[in-house]
Amino acid sequence: MIAFDRVEKRFGGRTVVGPLSFEVAEGQFVALLGGSGSGKTTTLKMINGLVTPDAGVVRVDGEVVGAGPLAPLRRRIGYVFQEIGLLPHMTVAENIALGPRLAQWDRARTAARTAELLELTALPAEVGARLPAELSGGQRQRVGVARALAAGPRLMLMDEPFGALDPITRDALGRDYRALHERLGLTTVMVTHDVTEALLLADRILVLGEGRILADGTPRAVMRADGDGRVRAMMATPMEQARRLEALARGSADG
Amino acid sequence: MDDRWAAAWRLLPDYLSQHVLLSVCALALGFAVSLPLAVVASRSPAVRWPSLFAASLIQTIPSLALLALFYPVLLALSTISRRLFGAGFPALGFLPSLLALTLYSMLPILRNGVAGIRGVDPAASEAAQGMGMTGWQRLFWVELPLAAPVIMAGARTAAVWTIGAATLATPVGQTSLGNYIFLGLQTENWVFVLFGCFASAGLALAADQLLGLIESGLAGRSRLRIWGGVLGLALGAAAALSPLAAGHARAGYRIGTKNFAEQYILGELMAQRLDATGARARLKEDLGSATAYRALAASEIDAYVDYSGTLWTNVIGRRDNPGREAVLRDLAAILGRRDHVRLLGSLGFENAYVLAMRPERARELGISTIADLEARAPDLRLGSDLEFLSRPEWTDLRRAYGLRFRSSTAYQPTFMYNALEDGQVDVISAFSSDGRIAAQHLVVLSDPRRALPPYDAVILVSPRHANDARLIGALSPLVGAISVQMMRQANYSVDRTTDKLTPTAAARWLDARIRRK
Numbered sequence: 001m002i003a004f005d006r007v008e009k010r011f012g013g014r015t016v017v018g019p020l021s022f023e024v025a026e027g028q029f030v031a032l033l034g035g036s037g038s039g040k041t042t043t044l045k046m047i048n049g050l051v052t053p054d055a056g057v058v059r060v061d062g063e064v065v066g067a068g069p070l071a072p073l074r075r076r077i078g079y080v081f082q083e084i085g086l087l088p089h090m091t092v093a094e095n096i097a098l099g100p101r102l103a104q105w106d107r108a109r110t111a112a113r114t115a116e117l118l119e120l121t122a123l124p125a126e127v128g129a130r131l132p133a134e135l136s137g138g139q140r141q142r143v144g145v146a147r148a149l150a151a152g153p154r155l156m157l158m159d160e161p162f163g164a165l166d167p168i169t170r171d172a173l174g175r176d177y178r179a180l181h182e183r184l185g186l187t188t189v190m191v192t193h194d195v196t197e198a199l200l201l202a203d204r205i206l207v208l209g210e211g212r213i214l215a216d217g218t219p220r221a222v223m224r225a226d227g228d229g230r231v232r233a234m235m236a237t238p239m240e241q242a243r244r245l246e247a248l249a250r251g252s253a254d255g
Numbered sequence: 256m257d258d259r260w261a262a263a264w265r266l267l268p269d270y271l272s273q274h275v276l277l278s279v280c281a282l283a284l285g286f287a288v289s290l291p292l293a294v295v296a297s298r299s300p301a302v303r304w305p306s307l308f309a310a311s312l313i314q315t316i317p318s319l320a321l322l323a324l325f326y327p328v329l330l331a332l333s334t335i336s337r338r339l340f341g342a343g344f345p346a347l348g349f350l351p352s353l354l355a356l357t358l359y360s361m362l363p364i365l366r367n368g369v370a371g372i373r374g375v376d377p378a379a380s381e382a383a384q385g386m387g388m389t390g391w392q393r394l395f396w397v398e399l400p401l402a403a404p405v406i407m408a409g410a411r412t413a414a415v416w417t418i419g420a421a422t423l424a425t426p427v428g429q430t431s432l433g434n435y436i437f438l439g440l441q442t443e444n445w446v447f448v449l450f451g452c453f454a455s456a457g458l459a460l461a462a463d464q465l466l467g468l469i470e471s472g473l474a475g476r477s478r479l480r481i482w483g484g485v486l487g488l489a490l491g492a493a494a495a496l497s498p499l500a501a502g503h504a505r506a507g508y509r510i511g512t513k514n515f516a517e518q519y520i521l522g523e524l525m526a527q528r529l530d531a532t533g534a535r536a537r538l539k540e541d542l543g544s545a546t547a548y549r550a551l552a553a554s555e556i557d558a559y560v561d562y563s564g565t566l567w568t569n570v571i572g573r574r575d576n577p578g579r580e581a582v583l584r585d586l587a588a589i590l591g592r593r594d595h596v597r598l599l600g601s602l603g604f605e606n607a608y609v610l611a612m613r614p615e616r617a618r619e620l621g622i623s624t625i626a627d628l629e630a631r632a633p634d635l636r637l638g639s640d641l642e643f644l645s646r647p648e649w650t651d652l653r654r655a656y657g658l659r660f661r662s663s664t665a666y667q668p669t670f671m672y673n674a675l676e677d678g679q680v681d682v683i684s685a686f687s688s689d690g691r692i693a694a695q696h697l698v699v700l701s702d703p704r705r706a707l708p709p710y711d712a713v714i715l716v717s718p719r720h721a722n723d724a725r726l727i728g729a730l731s732p733l734v735g736a737i738s739v740q741m742m743r744q745a746n747y748s749v750d751r752t753t754d755k756l757t758p759t760a761a762a763r764w765l766d767a768r769i770r771r772k
Contacts, residue, residue, distance in 0.1 A: 050385060074387030085382025089400045089476060098396075102387055131476070147386075 001026045001155060001187050002047060007056035009042055009211070017042050017211035019056065026154075029181055029188045031202035033195065033234075039211035040191045044157055047189065048077050060155070075102055078148030078186075081159040084140055086132035092143050093118075093128035099151030117146040122176060138169040145177060149184070156181075158190040162197070174201050196238045199223060207231050259446040262757040263435065268498035271454065273430040275495040278418045278458075281353055285360030285413060290406070292361075293368025294394065303369060310362040318359055318420040322427050325351035326546060333553070347550045348539065352424035352431075359420055360413040367409025371402030407470035411463055418459040422451065426514070428539045428550060432458070437541045442516050442749045442758065443669050461491060507535030508726060511550060511559035514541040515668055516749040516758065517606060517688060517742065521560045521712070523762035528729045544642060545569065552594040554719040558730060561715055562606055564708035566590070568647045579605075579709040586713075595718035599727065600734035604688055604742050607710035608648055611685040611697040613675060624701045625656050628682070637663040638671045638680030648707055649684075655706035669750070688712075688739055690747020712737075736769045 001024055008018035017039040024030050032040040045051040046058050049070040058065045086095050093114050100110040118125055121142040132140055141162060148156060162170040178201050181188050192198050198205050199219040207215040207222060215222050215231045223235050296303040329346035337343035344350065375398050383397045422433030435451025465487040472480030508529055512522035522538050529536035539556050548570055550556045563582050567573050571589055587598040610625055620631055637660040643649055644665055666674055672691050675683045685692055692699060714733065720726045745765045748756040
């Protein structure tokens with residue numbers, strides 16, 4: 001579905017991404033994992049053309065990104081990011097309806113779709129009439145997901161989608177989204193710096209460091225990666241935390 | 256007193272409708288130009304800095320000067336267009352006022368527009384872009400709605416400025432609420448000045464509040480407040496403009512006046528004579544001395560009163576003085592041939608530049624003619640009106656008598672007489688038909704060397720109406736009908752500080768005197 005072919009991006013003469021080559025098959029849930037400055041967000045934005053590569057080619061559905069107008073391509077791709085970017089002068093329902101409106105759906109079909117998405121993202125129906133400012137952070141992010149899904153994309157791009165939420169809401173939303181991914185047969189590329197989140201949600205993890213792939217594989221494979229030292233160091237902390245938590249739980253059960 | 260308030264109220268529909276029409280057009284045009292410019296400027300620094308700089312620069316030009324500058328520019332353009340396409344356009348009145356005020360309204364809309372659009376939350380822009388909106392969709396669905404409250408705040412500022420500055424359109428021949436202020440200042444009718452201030456301030460305040468309602472509606476996403484403001488503005492404008500629709504059908508002759516009492520009275524007198532024939536006449540008041548003649552030659556006004564000496568020196572550039580009759584005869588021939596302007600005839604009195612002094616001061620110094628001033632001038636202070644010192648007559652007078660005063664100060668005519676009375680100046684450049692000469696018992700110094708040309712008040716008719724039987728028929732009876740005593744009395748009834756008449760009432764009084772003769 002997505003193919004990167006020797007893609008490079010430079011900012012001010014410094015190479016921040018690449019050369020990078022990888023493919024994402026239809027139906028996969030891929031996490032782009034890395035610290036800040038690893039080039040993961042830049043990589044994601046080259047998929048929908050928000051960033052233009054300086055060398056190499058990105059293809060989506062076999063079509064070279066940037067060869068034609070970008071707007072129609074972007075309408076076929078769902079995009080969710082940390083700041084969400086809900087339009088503050090529109091109600092939740094109007095925000096969700098933006099994609100269908102851009103695709104010029106009729107009124108009845110748009111209304112039905114909006115109601116469906118509120119339900120799908122576990123939002124109460126009455127939220128539709130409210131303005132974004134009246135919602136909690138978790139609700140806002142659910143609306144962001146609903147809006148991205150509204151026009152029925154097959155590909156979803158997510159940039160730290162749950163980064164600003166408290167851990168409990170974050171976990172709940174992550175799991176809810178993973179279920180939607182299955183149910184709707186989506187292909188998802190998600191940028192995150194949270195190793196646990198990547199390990200628990202994705203089918204495949206691409207670990208990035210300084211714009212290059214350090215590891216690529218299933219969560220289990222990456223977790224056990226014995227090649228790159230940096231990847232091992234990254235995995236060590238959550239593993240260590242998990243062991244300590246387990247020990248703590250056992251200890252308290254014993255005591 | 257009551258009479259002046261009543262007169263002010265009677266003029267309100269005309270002045271207010273013209274003022275509102277001008278302000279609304281200027282703001283609409285300013286908005287239509289500034290908003291697209293703000294959009295382009297918010298995207299491109301190469302447009303942003305020059306356009307904001309230019310708009311700021313325009314703002315630093317005093318608004319009266321900006322209005323005044325458009326007259327010669329449009330006159331030149333009109334001449335070119337007449338030569339190229341055979342048709343010109345009016346350089347006086349609405350058009351220059353509109354253009355100047357439009358430029359004046361641009362800065363706040365432009366500056367707030369740029370700030371508003373650039374201030375849109377980057378997350379909203381990124382979402383719009385990532386969702387696949389085109390540039391136009393992003394502009395109309397996201398950026399403009401989000402910037403709207405800031406843009407409206409700019410429009411509010413622009414509205415207040417424009418409505419205030421529109422009072423300055425009066426001297427370029429556009430009727431506005433400024434007519435009260437200019438007319439009031441010239442005739443010391445403080446009721447009119449106050450009335451004009453209150454009317455324009457009230458109008459600005461009302462517009463500001465209604466636009467404020469729209470602004471708060473946009474910020475708070477309240478449809479009720481937005482539509483309330485829009486409806487209020489629409490109804491207010493419609494009510495203010497309604498006299499225009501009624502009056503426009505009957506628009507007829509335009510009578511010009513310069514900016515002093517005698518001119519207002521004679522303008523009114525001519526308008527009343529035309530009204531009496533069933534024709535409709537409107538006044539274009541407060542024209543500058545030079546603009547009045549050019550406006551007439553271009554048929555932008557149809558008739559006005561000028562003075563033979565002024566035309567002789569300033570319009571045809573003559574410096575000799577062949578005598579009263581010869582000046583009139585030659586002027587009629589030259590103006591008719593050169594500009595197709597018709598000189599209908601002299602009204603019967605002169606309004607000459609004369610030098611005048613307080614009698615006791617003149618007696619004390621032993622001065623009775625301008626020639627006597629020659630030796631004394633270095634110890635004396637001269638007061639003049641705003642024009643006199645820069646006019647060729649003053650150069651001629653100075654040369655003929657070798658005058659060199661200790662100081663010279665220019666005043667509004669009213670204040671000039673006060674300055675003489677208070678002893679701030681010793682000699683003034685007075686007007687021979689001014690009622691205050693008799694009222695203040697001033698001594699007029701004679702001009703033995705005939706350095707100053709004669710100043711017969713003459714009626715001039717525009718080329719377009721040079722052979723208009725109705726206009727000529729209505730105005731011809733005024734030729735030779737007004738003595739200098741009658742004119743002085745009429746002028747004084749308007750200029751005096753107590754028991755004042757309005758120019759309209761003075762014109763009615765003068766008309767009655769003429770008919771009785």
